[in-house]
Amino acid sequence: MFIGVKTKILLTVLAIVLLFTVFSLFYFPTLQRKILLTNYKSEIQNQAKTIALGASIALSEQNFKGLKTAMDFVKENEELKFVTLIQKDTIWNPDSNGYKIEDKVVVSYPEDQPFGIEQATSDSLIIMKAPFRTNIMDGEIMLGVSTNSINIRQRKIRITALLISAAIFLVGMLIGLWLSRNISKPVIALHKAAKRVGEGDLSSEVKSSSKDEIGELAIAFNNMVKDIKKLSDLTLEQEKDKQQLLASQNEALEKQVEERTRELNQSLVDLKEAQLQLIQSEKMASLGELTAGIAHEIQNPLNFVNNFSELNTELLQELQEELAVGNTDNIKPIITDLIENEKKIAHHGKRADAIVKGMLQHSSRSTGVKEPTDINALADEYLRLALHGIRAKDKSFNATIKKDFDGSLSADEAGIGTINIIPQDIGKVIHNLLLNAFYAVTEKKKQAGDEYEPTVSISTKKTDNKIQIKVKDNGIGIPPQIVDKIFQPFFTTKPTGQGTGLGLSLSYDIVKAHGGELSVRSPLEKVDGKEGEGAEFLIVLS
Amino acid sequence: MKNYLIPLLLLVCINGFSQNSELTVIGNNNGVPSNLDFANLQSVFKGNQAKWTNGDKVVIAVMKLTTNAGKSTCSKLYMMSPADVTKLWVTVSIKGIIDPPVLFNTAGELQTFVSNTRGAIGIMDAAVKAPNTKTVLIGGKGTF
Numbered sequence: 001m002f003i004g005v006k007t008k009i010l011l012t013v014l015a016i017v018l019l020f021t022v023f024s025l026f027y028f029p030t031l032q033r034k035i036l037l038t039n040y041k042s043e044i045q046n047q048a049k050t051i052a053l054g055a056s057i058a059l060s061e062q063n064f065k066g067l068k069t070a071m072d073f074v075k076e077n078e079e080l081k082f083v084t085l086i087q088k089d090t091i092w093n094p095d096s097n098g099y100k101i102e103d104k105v106v107v108s109y110p111e112d113q114p115f116g117i118e119q120a121t122s123d124s125l126i127i128m129k130a131p132f133r134t135n136i137m138d139g140e141i142m143l144g145v146s147t148n149s150i151n152i153r154q155r156k157i158r159i160t161a162l163l164i165s166a167a168i169f170l171v172g173m174l175i176g177l178w179l180s181r182n183i184s185k186p187v188i189a190l191h192k193a194a195k196r197v198g199e200g201d202l203s204s205e206v207k208s209s210s211k212d213e214i215g216e217l218a219i220a221f222n223n224m225v226k227d228i229k230k231l232s233d234l235t236l237e238q239e240k241d242k243q244q245l246l247a248s249q250n251e252a253l254e255k256q257v258e259e260r261t262r263e264l265n266q267s268l269v270d271l272k273e274a275q276l277q278l279i280q281s282e283k284m285a286s287l288g289e290l291t292a293g294i295a296h297e298i299q300n301p302l303n304f305v306n307n308f309s310e311l312n313t314e315l316l317q318e319l320q321e322e323l324a325v326g327n328t329d330n331i332k333p334i335i336t337d338l339i340e341n342e343k344k345i346a347h348h349g350k351r352a353d354a355i356v357k358g359m360l361q362h363s364s365r366s367t368g369v370k371e372p373t374d375i376n377a378l379a380d381e382y383l384r385l386a387l388h389g390i391r392a393k394d395k396s397f398n399a400t401i402k403k404d405f406d407g408s409l410s411a412d413e414a415g416i417g418t419i420n421i422i423p424q425d426i427g428k429v430i431h432n433l434l435l436n437a438f439y440a441v442t443e444k445k446k447q448a449g450d451e452y453e454p455t456v457s458i459s460t461k462k463t464d465n466k467i468q469i470k471v472k473d474n475g476i477g478i479p480p481q482i483v484d485k486i487f488q489p490f491f492t493t494k495p496t497g498q499g500t501g502l503g504l505s506l507s508y509d510i511v512k513a514h515g516g517e518l519s520v521r522s523p524l525e526k527v528d529g530k531e532g533e534g535a536e537f538l539i540v541l542s
Numbered sequence: 543m544k545n546y547l548i549p550l551l552l553l554v555c556i557n558g559f560s561q562n563s564e565l566t567v568i569g570n571n572n573g574v575p576s577n578l579d580f581a582n583l584q585s586v587f588k589g590n591q592a593k594w595t596n597g598d599k600v601v602i603a604v605m606k607l608t609t610n611a612g613k614s615t616c617s618k619l620y621m622m623s624p625a626d627v628t629k630l631w632v633t634v635s636i637k638g639i640i641d642p643p644v645l646f647n648t649a650g651e652l653q654t655f656v657s658n659t660r661g662a663i664g665i666m667d668a669a670v671k672a673p674n675t676k677t678v679l680i681g682g683k684g685t686f
Contacts (some may be wrong), residue, residue, distance in 0.1 A: 051636075058632050062607055064642030067635045075638065085636055107633040134624045 006184035007111075021165040037126075040150055041045045047074050049144040051083060052130035055141060059134040071109070074143070076222055081144040082113035082126060088138045089441040095490040106139065115144055123147065140225065186214045194471055202229040277501060295392070301348035308341040310349070312318065315341070372412035372418035373426070375460055375467060379403075382427045383458055386434040390442075399441050399466030402457035409460050409467065418540075421514060425503055428509040429518070431539045434458065436503065439494070440475020440535060447476070469542040474534040477523035486520065515542040563614050563667045567678040568653060570617040573598030577679045580686065586663060587619055587643075589634035598661030602643035603652050611649065611667035615655040618686065619665065 003011075050091045051074060054067030069503055074080055085106040092099045103117050131140040186208045196204040204223060208218035319334045383401065390397050411418045432458065441454030454474070461468040478486060478493075485491045487508040492501035511518040523536035553573040567583065569575070573594035585591055591600050605611035608667070616624045635642040641667035653672035656662040663678065670677045680686045 054635075055632055058635060059628055062628055062631075062645050064631055064635045067632065069643050071636060071638055085632065106629065107636050109636050109638060118559070136628055163679065341569060 005187045006180040009180035010176050017172035024165040029158045036150050044145050048130035050129040050139050050142040052132040056132040059136045068341045070392050079146040079149050084108040084142040086139050241449040301351040304348035306347045312341045370420040375424045376405040376410045382430045390438045399454035404459035406460045425510045430501040431509050437473035440473050444475045469539040472536040477533045568670045569663045569678045571674050574663050589640045592640045601662040603664030604643050605643045
């Protein structure tokens with residue numbers, strides 16, 4: 001809640017005035033009454049003593065002037081209610097061994113007063129007693145006086161206090177108003193000016209003629225506003241300069257950004273081109289390796305065909321010679337051999353045909369259509385192709401190949417056991433993994449020497465409606481720090497020209513496209529206390 | 543014992559004689575009536591009457607109670623002991639109906655006072671000789 005200075009001053013003055021009024025109206029009259037009562041009691045007590053003294057003199061000296069004077073004096077008091085002379089009689093008991101003092105009223109003034117000797121002081125009556133003792137009698141004077149005069153005086157004091165309080169209240173309020181006006185006016189002016197300054201009006205000025213702290217405050221405020229204005233102007237100027245500088249810098253920066261963006265776009269285009277080239281190279285490399293394998297595969301049946309063809313040529317010449325000489329007994333076995341050879345030629349011809357068809361199938365683009373595939377046969381076929389491929393490049397390559405195919409995945413005559421995949425794509429993945437395994441064991445062989453026995457294994461397994469294809473080797477393995485990067489495009493540890501870094505990346509994408517997972521574990525666990533080596537790639541297809 | 547008894551009886555007799563001396567009532571010529579019966583006299587001296595018939599204030603004058611006349615006044619007029627009379631006058635003083643009595647040592651002083659005070663009435667054991675005074679007859683007698 002906001003309370004203004006004016007209100008605060010008024011409230012303060014009001015509080016002081018009210019405090020004083022309360023004091024004047026209640027405390028002061030109460031105190032006055034107490035003082036009056038005390039004095040009055042003392043006065044009454046003195047009067048009672050005077051009468052008692054007069055009575056004592058009268059009784060002992062038979063001089064009644066003093067008593068009369070005292071009574072005359074007391075009777076002048078308009079508030080006198082009664083004067084009673086009490087005699088104290090000693091009453092002995094019948095055995096005369098004990099007594100009691102009995103009070104007896106001798107006389108009262110006025111005679112018809114209603115108060116008894118048991119009467120005690122009350123709010124409206126003051127009772128005072130003064131004893132005396134003579135040889136004639138012992139007794140006391142009891143004086144009763146009304147408190148009316150005190151009450152009247154107190155009322156007068158109250159009225160006076162009320163009038164004084166009212167006057168003080170009035171004067172106090174006038175002073176309060178004057179004070180609040182004199183103090184609050186310049187303060188409010190200062191407040192308004194400060195508010196205007198706060199809103200940005202630095203031309204505000206406070207006019208104050210008072211020669212006190214508030215006047216000095218007004219002068220200080222005006223000086224402060226002037227200083228703020230100077231500072232503000234300076235700051236604005238600096239701000240303007242900064243804005244200009246910033247604008248020019250922004251412009252330069254925008255130009256730089258545009259230039260950089262252009263360069264980056266160009267780089268992106270170049271990179272895409274390079275990527276396409278690399279992918280093409282990878283494909284070509286893959287195709288080359290496949291072609292090498294296929295060529296090696298074809299060479300074998302062609303050798304048979306050529307050999308049996310040459311043999312048949314020789315047998316036909318021999319048959320021609322035998323026919324010329326008419327030796328029919330030898331003709332029959334020759335013809336039998338010819339037929340057998342012809343069968344072998346036909347067999348190996350068909351075999352070559354099948355290889356060529358397979359090559360054509362590999363060289364053709366992926367159809368992108370899934371078809372029931374015997375995964376064991378596919379793995380076996382690509383193992384063979386990979387082996388031919390590596391041996392075509394490296395005649396000395398030799399490794400123990402282990403195969404462990406799950407029988408439940410082999411297709412029977414009814415086609416049960418097949419899985420739906422794109423065989424060309426999954427075949428490429430298996431081929432890539434095998435080639436990498438061959439490379440790893442070859443490199444390891446170079447390091448380890450003759451004691452090392454390169455081993456590459458491939459296995460399939462069916463678990464919970466999932467197909468696992470595992471390619472494992474005991475080669476150089478993959479360092480832990482790069483194992484997370486091997487599926488990134490263009491990442492390779494092979495020497496320049498030997499790998500594009502796209503093989504595993506493409507394989508990963510193919511498996512993902514089949515809704516499967518391709519993971520790696522390397523290096524493998526320790527064997528015989530030696531640090532684990534090799535790698536294990538696992539394809540999981542749903 | 544006999545040696546002491548006779549003087550003691552004599553002393554008592556002398557004393558009794560002296561306390562029962564003849565008393566005369568004296569009054570100022572202004573206000574005080576010339577005749578009063580004994581009851582009226584008692585009433586006046588007990589402070590029961592504040593003013594005479596002419597309106598003058600009643601002023602009582604008596605001999606001090608230690609004098610023979612005073613003692614006679616106690617026994618003959620008040621029929622009380624001096625102490626009771628003193629208490630009576632104290633009571634009168636407090637009641638304030640009349641002023642308390644003025645006490646004198648000698649009859650001369652008393653007569654002078656009565657002579658000079660309007661409405662004053664006194665009682666003494668001597669003949670009235672002062673001017674402006676008169677003997678107040680009590681039941682038609684000059685003494686009692």
